Amino acid sequence: MTDCLFCKIREREIPADIVFEDDDVLAFNDVNSQAPIHILIIPKQHISTVNDVDTGDEPIMGKLFSVAKTIANQQGISEDGYRLVVNCNEKAGQTVFHIHMHLLAGRAMTWPPG
Ligand code: 5GP
Numbered sequence: 001m002t003d004c005l006f007c008k009i010r011e012r013e014i015p016a017d018i019v020f021e022d023d024d025v026l027a028f029n030d031v032n033s034q035a036p037i038h039i040l041i042i043p044k045q046h047i048s049t050v051n052d053v054d055t056g057d058e059p060i061m062g063k064l065f066s067v068a069k070t071i072a073n074q075q076g077i078s079e080d081g082y083r084l085v086v087n088c089n090e091k092a093g094q095t096v097f098h099i100h101m102h103l104l105a106g107r108a109m110t111w112p113p114g
């Protein structure tokens with residue numbers, strides 16, 4: 001997707017502070033942090049929203065969780081805890097339509113989220 005912000009980050013057309021990368025997944029710091037640690041984990045393949053995930057995407061969707069675990073270990077937050085969030089469409093607060101998992105940590109989280 002040529003007009004997708006996160007595809008442009010994947011292609012290094014827009015700079016980002018990358019914390020993890022492999023063949024399938026990219027993770028980078030959120031530009032507008034909502035917690036001391038706020039990392040976005042994306043599949044390299046463009047999927048717009050959770051509504052667009054199909055059964056063939058199950059391996060990559062599962063991989064987002066294993067990468068979240070790896071990053072949490074690297075960041076030293078596994079024991080304290082962290083929150084993983086995926087927003088789907090406008091009412092949930094999705095603003096970038098390339099599916100992404102937020103990894104938030106470094107402060108106490110409240111529930112319910114706003
Ligand atoms: P959403 O609201 O779609 O769930 O999350 C999108 C996230 O992308 C937001 O937390 C926002 O701060 C972040 N974001 C928007 N533009 C950029 C950017 O250019 N670079 C980075 N690193 N994050 C961005």
Ligand code: ZN
Pocket residue numbers: 001004005006007008045046047097098
């Ligand atoms: Zn994209």
